[in-house]
Amino acid sequence: MVITSTANQHVKWLRALAASARDRRRERSFVIEGVRLVADALAAGAELRLALYAPEQLAATAAGTALLARLQTLSRCFPATPAVVAAAADTEQPQGVIAAVAWPELPPRPGLRLVLDEIQDPGNVGTLLRSAAASGAGLVLCAPGTADPFSPKVARAAMGAHFVVPLRLLGWEEIAAELGPYTVYAADSAGSQPYYAVDWRQPAALIIGNEAHGLSAAARALARQTITIPMAGPIESLNAGVAGSIILFEALRQRSADACAPSPRNNV
Secondary structure: EOOOOOOOOHHHHHHHHHHOHHHHHHEEEEEEEHHHHHHHHHOOOOEEEEEOOHHHHHHHOOHHHHHHHOOOOOEEEEEOOOOHHHHHHHOOOOEEEEEEOOOOOOOOOEEEEEEEEEOHHHHHHHHHHHHHHOOOEEEEEEEEOOOOOOOOHHHHHHHHHHOOOOOOEHHHHHHHHOOOOOOEEEEEEOOOOEEOOOOOOOOOOEEEEEEOOOHHHHHHHHOEEEOOOOOOOOOOOOOOHHHHHHHHHHHHHHHHHHHHHHOOOOOO
16 A cells, blocks of 8 residues: 555654654664665665655666665565655655665774764765775774764765764773774874875774864874874865875775785795
């Protein structure tokens, strides 16, 4: 049966989940929208807790048609009118599908640890999550004061990174314990060392601070050294998402170069 009422209980639950960080933490679920993001979540094995989809909208594209065929085989996935999907959605022009998925419980992996220190712009948080996933970071830690990484805006900006990179929301004492084996660097426009001079092949963690105020006192206390991105011209600092991404990909470059280096040969 197709859901036709915008007052449906599923619509209300999705809207409440999208609007409330407290609800997301209690339910350990978050809302995603759009054909690509929902398809990526399913491909990653995410637990789909509820989905509403408009069959006629999805059938308009090849990717939507493929997703439609998958959704029709799953429980807790309900066909609805485009108006119902739009009522549940957070975007102005929804693509015909909205879903709630469980928080991924990915175990930490080897690799760089990224700490988000009071990053408040959802776009920056999403960008950093996406760059962390793309650069092979082993764990992302969200410190107190950081925008909720499971908000709809962050989920859209991260473009599926939640299902790739391990993510934790921790207090500073827990972060310090987690980073015990790692050398901790903090990005700072007045840093003492260029970011590319760090040996990122070693166990390391990177802290990116608040967009307006920089590093918190807790971050500075934890960091062994501050690093900077040298720049030409009058610009004093970069967007937090851009700065963090530059450093993350320098770490990937170093690790990739090291992995591709020829093995030494024994003389005979």
